[in-house]
Amino acid sequence: MRHKLFSISTAVIVLLTSLKPEIAGAQQMQSDTDNNISPAPVVLFLSGDVMLGRGIDQILPYHNDPVLYEDYIRDARGYVRLAEDANGPIHKPVSCDYIWGDALQVLDEVNPDARIINLETSITKHGAPWKNKYIHYRMHPQNAACLTTAKIDISLLANNHVLDWGYGGLAETLSTLEQADIKAAGSGRNIRAASQPAIIDLRDKGRVIVSAWAHASSGVPPKWAATSNRPGVNRLDNLTPDAVQHISNRINTVKQAGDIAVVSIHWGGNWGYDIPNWQLEFAHRLIDTASVDVVHGHSSHHVKGIEIYKGKLIIYGSGDLLNDYEGIGGHEEYRADLSLMYFPSLDPSTGKLVQLKMKPTQIRHLRINSASENDALWLKDMLNREGRELGTRVRLDPDNSLVLEWD
Numbered sequence: 001m002r003h004k005l006f007s008i009s010t011a012v013i014v015l016l017t018s019l020k021p022e023i024a025g026a027q028q029m030q031s032d033t034d035n036n037i038s039p040a041p042v043v044l045f046l047s048g049d050v051m052l053g054r055g056i057d058q059i060l061p062y063h064n065d066p067v068l069y070e071d072y073i074r075d076a077r078g079y080v081r082l083a084e085d086a087n088g089p090i091h092k093p094v095s096c097d098y099i100w101g102d103a104l105q106v107l108d109e110v111n112p113d114a115r116i117i118n119l120e121t122s123i124t125k126h127g128a129p130w131k132n133k134y135i136h137y138r139m140h141p142q143n144a145a146c147l148t149t150a151k152i153d154i155s156l157l158a159n160n161h162v163l164d165w166g167y168g169g170l171a172e173t174l175s176t177l178e179q180a181d182i183k184a185a186g187s188g189r190n191i192r193a194a195s196q197p198a199i200i201d202l203r204d205k206g207r208v209i210v211s212a213w214a215h216a217s218s219g220v221p222p223k224w225a226a227t228s229n230r231p232g233v234n235r236l237d238n239l240t241p242d243a244v245q246h247i248s249n250r251i252n253t254v255k256q257a258g259d260i261a262v263v264s265i266h267w268g269g270n271w272g273y274d275i276p277n278w279q280l281e282f283a284h285r286l287i288d289t290a291s292v293d294v295v296h297g298h299s300s301h302h303v304k305g306i307e308i309y310k311g312k313l314i315i316y317g318s319g320d321l322l323n324d325y326e327g328i329g330g331h332e333e334y335r336a337d338l339s340l341m342y343f344p345s346l347d348p349s350t351g352k353l354v355q356l357k358m359k360p361t362q363i364r365h366l367r368i369n370s371a372s373e374n375d376a377l378w379l380k381d382m383l384n385r386e387g388r389e390l391g392t393r394v395r396l397d398p399d400n401s402l403v404l405e406w407d
Helices: 002-035 055-059 077-087 096-100 103-110 166-179 241-252 277-289 373-387
Strands: 042-050 114-119 154-156 183-185 198-201 207-215 260-266 294-298 306-309 312-315 320-322 338-346 353-364 367-370 392-396 402-406
Touching (some): 042 103, 042 294, 055 077, 114 260, 166 183, 183 198, 277 306, 306 373, 306 392, 320 367, 373 392
Parallel strands (some): 042 114, 114 154, 294 312
Antiparallel strands (some): 042 338, 353 402, 392 402
C-alpha cells in the first residue's frame, strides 16, 4: 500500500513539474491582462509649410541666381532686406542649423519616431521657371544638409511650389532627396510614383504610412498633375466619395495591422479661419471609410482649428513653419509669423490620438524661434476660439507648450 501511494505521489509531482512552463505562461498572460499594458505610442512630428527658397536660399552657404519674375520684387535678396529692415541684420552666410533655430532642440528633446514636413520649395539650380506663374521657390541642391540637419524622414511634395522650376526642377528635387535618404510623397516621375505612400518602419512600433495629395483649391495647376507618362503632383480634382475611395485604395494596398496611416492634403486658400463644409466632410469620410488615422492639412499661411473625430486627429491648417515673409505688410491679424510644431502621440493598435503636444514658434531673422509666453497665449486663445465648434480646446503648460483637450 505504501509503495502504491509513493508511486502515485511521484507521478503527480512529475506531472506538475512538466506543467510549470504552461502555468507560468498563463499566469504571465493573466498578469498582463490585469495590468492592461498598452503598446508604446507612436510620436510624430508634423509641420506646415517649410519654404526654403527666395530669401532663405540667399542667406545659405550656396544659393541660386537671385533673379525673380514677380511684380513686387525682382531680386530674391530683397526679401532678406525686408527681414533685416524689420528686425535687424542677419550675418550671412548662415549655417543650416541657423534656419531651424530653436526647433532643433525641441526635436532632440521630443525625439519623435518620424519627422514629416511639407517642403514647399523645389530643390534645384535649374534655370527655367514655370511660365505664367509669378512666384517661384527654389533652394540650391548643395543646401540639402538643411533637411538632414533636422533629421527629416519624409518631405511632402504635393503642393503648389514643387514645380515652380519646371519638370527639370522636380527631377532634381527628387534625386536630391533620394541622395539625402529622405523619402518623398506626393510628387514623382509618373502618377504611380507620385501616389505611392511613403513608409517609415518603426520596427517594434509598426510603421507610419504617409499619403500626400494636393487639391485644386490650393492653386496647383491642372498641368502639374502627374500622369502615366508625365512627372508631376498627386493632384485631386475634387473631394467626392470617389476620391475618398481612390485614396483608400492607395492606403489599403500597403497598410497592415499596427500601422499608422497619415493623409496629408494641401488644400484651401492662404488666409482665413473658416473651415468649409467640403473640408469637414472629406476629412470625416477619410476616417470613416479609408482607414486613415491622421488628416494633416496645410496651405494656409497661419494656424487653423483642430478637430478630433472618432478619436482621430484632423489638423485643418498647419500654418507656415518657416518662410521669407518677414517684413511684408498685410494680414497682420492672422499672426502668420507664429506657428506650431505638432507632436501627436498615437495608439498603434487603434490609430487614435493619445496626446497632442504643440510647441509655439515664431519666424524672426529668417529662422525658427521659440515663441514668447505672450505669443503662446495668443495662439492658445485663437485655437480655443476656433476649436469651440470643433469640440477642442488647448491649455498652456509651464514649459510654454500647448496641449490639446477634446470632448
